[in-house]
Amino acid sequence: AVCGLGGIGKTQIAVEFAYRLRSQCPDHSIFWIRANDQISFETSYREVAGLLGIPLDEANADIIAKVNARLARADAGKWLMIIDNADDLGSEDSTTSLVVRKQIPRHNSAGILFTTRSRGVATRLAKNHLIKVDEMNEPESFALFSRNLQQDRRIILQDEATTKQLLEILCHLPLAMTQAAGYFNKVAHMTIEKYMSIFSSRKEEAMEVLGEGKLDDDMDDPEKRAVATTWLISFEQIQKDNELAAEYMKFIATIKDEAIPDDILPDTKYKLLTFKQEGAIGTLVGFGFLKQQAERRFYNMHRLVHLVVQSWLKRRNETSIWIQKASTRLTKLIPTGGHEDREKWTGYLPHGLHVAQSSAFAVLPEEERMSLFVRIGACQRTLGQYSAAERLHREMLRLREEVLGPEHPDTLTSMNNLACLFEDQGKYEAAEPLYEETLRLNEKVFGQEHPDTLLSMNNLASLFESQGKQKVLGEEHPDTLTSMNNLANILESQGKYEAAKPLYQETLLLRQKILGEEHPDTLTSMNNLVRLSIAKASTRRSSRSTKRCCCFLERKSSA
Incomplete structure (x- = not known):
């Protein structure tokens, strides 16, 4: 570890050492990790993961572990990792604490060089392998x-x-x-x-x-x-x-x-x-x-x-002025996720996170903050940074419920996005109640045939399919019966009556068996089947009427 005052040239010493090592030992790989803060640390590790060909569609913690595991392998070759500005061991969330807690890669043909202002940190990280940079003469x-x-x-x-x-x-x-x-x-x-x-x-x-x-x-x-x-x-x-x-x-x-x-x-x-x-x-x-x-x-x-x-x-008193300018600029540059120009927008993302975490950002108008939050969260989801994206989506939902109310369309969008993020991570038990609540509120606010309501239905149906709930809980579990009934409701709302009917029938039979004939859930299932029969009959009558109308028009046009 290289330690010394801020501004005394520790980073330049590390850079010079890296260049000399590369010149003298071209078979060595050199990786640079920026440890100024957690954002920089995780971003650096993701860059190294890309160089090593490690997939970047997983959470940051997994990426860090995977990079360390790859570098510790016998076939990793010779390498040097420089961890720059590893200054703080005081908090559990500090990047240096993260380095200590994680299994630092060990390899007989490799080494790690830390730079830090703190002699205590240097000793903790490198024991007696310490170089102190003194004041220049x-x-x-x-x-x-x-x-x-x-x-x-x-x-x-x-x-x-x-x-x-x-x-x-x-x-x-x-x-x-x-x-x-x-x-x-x-x-x-x-x-x-x-x-x-x-x-x-x-x-x-x-x-x-x-x-x-x-x-x-x-x-x-x-x-x-x-x-x-x-x-x-x-x-x-x-x-x-x-x-x-x-x-x-x-x-x-x-x-x-x-x-x-x-x-x-x-x-x-x-x-x-x-x-x-x-x-x-x-x-x-x-x-x-x-x-x-x-x-x-x-x-x-x-x-x-x-x-x-x-x-x-x-x-x-100009901090808030320039934070707002930075927020406006980054909102223009950071997209709402997706892989187009990914190499470019990943360069903007750490700066967007830095702005969003500043105290001055918290006093900006809610709409402006949400606009940047949405973009950062979407990009984190694209990159597979699920833990970070989850924290951001939770904060967005909390703010929108607080400022806009639970039934505002933007609040419902945030609720749906958080549910999608849970589903991406396989957290089905967390996703299901959010999807159901989003569906309930969309039906209340917009009605059953609104595109947002139909999207909520599709999301819930997709979750049930991914969840394989019947296999996990058993076909007679109350949650399984609720899921079957919900899926049938969704199919019915989409006009898929033939697909909905057997689900309604099976749900009714199981509820009669488990709950009895007079239980409210059993009566609901009976009502669902009757409603479905009426809807199907109405559709057939409508179809016959349409055919008769078409025949009439054809005869009129040929007369």
Whole structure:
């Protein structure tokens, strides 16, 4: 495990190690797991599952277990798994706790490298196999700062004493030095003396920007100040030079800080031309706020920068504004499930989940929240993420019952969707009462012949068929008789009288045998058969009348 302060370069060390391993040992597979949060962790595992050819139509927990089992096999080959940002063991739901609870894949020709801010976590995960990344010394800091400066800007390094003074106020922290170098590259004629003067005048405001927001508990105030102040100086310059880049920065603060697709960034008042988008993204890359992934359409923002921007928005009471913009944008991009453009929309889904789980999202209008919830839940169901989809569908149903009432069409849709999800997982006992309640309410609200009512009937009939209830409970069990009667009702409502009749007859015979002639359920079965006979007779009379009418018309037309 590699441990050290946030912003000190742990991830870059892991990246460099991965590249060197691949260069020296091309027969090794390398897998990168992002452990920032549970969404990132599960998404990363699903990406690895895809690379290993493991089917992605199962729940996330199964996918994690299957990936670990596949990598533990004797024929798995040589591999390295890097689990980045495994920082928290405090809660049962933390990704690091998930790693510990799960059976981490073990293989004689493989290894796992963790990066973490916490020495305690590092010791728990890697025992004594621990590398602590200490603060850079002067020569290392000077080399890093110089390397991040463009060739024509390295002239500012001629005064070594002043340069060393700058590196000291930046706490020799790689993230702060990278941001400062980006500023020097973008702002012509800026000197180190002038930059330090700006830093001194802005450092208190930068700490105020953080307010209640926390970077890392293990960072001292000078280190926090270095990160926040270099960001503030650069961001103020961006606001002057490229308003669109500043808007992108605010937008990104509301979504996830990693695997950001370039086309997720919103259309603004500019009605964007491509070159303006690329210019804005290029500005953020140039200032060191975004880093492009190997897959060119994706970008990452450093976690600490992400937290600083969030604190800045919170202090200015703009968080809800940008959460709403993110929600609107993601509602446009995320479909209601299905496999079309699946490779593309899976890149948007983690960002939609991140927005939906934010506290600011909870105060948005119900209709807007539901629109994003519906899309995320449908996509999770398409991906086989049943546990996550179930949590979301339960929340949607609860909200709609609370806000719209139990008989509102949208509430009934949510009830039906949750029942479908239960059926997909084989949770028939949970699905059946929901299907039955949806059918009852649809009949009450819309009537028996409405398409939504007929769909509910079909869903219930499909469930009975999947359930094989008679085989499980026995043909004389009361639940079996109820299911038989319900299925007959559905067939009758669809005009399938010949199929419904034997079911009604068998239900009646069994109820007479078990419940007796005068039991209400037995009398209901008798009534059902009478009603069916009347309906069939009416259909035959209607059919004869239609034939006579057709014959009459034929005679008239030939006369």
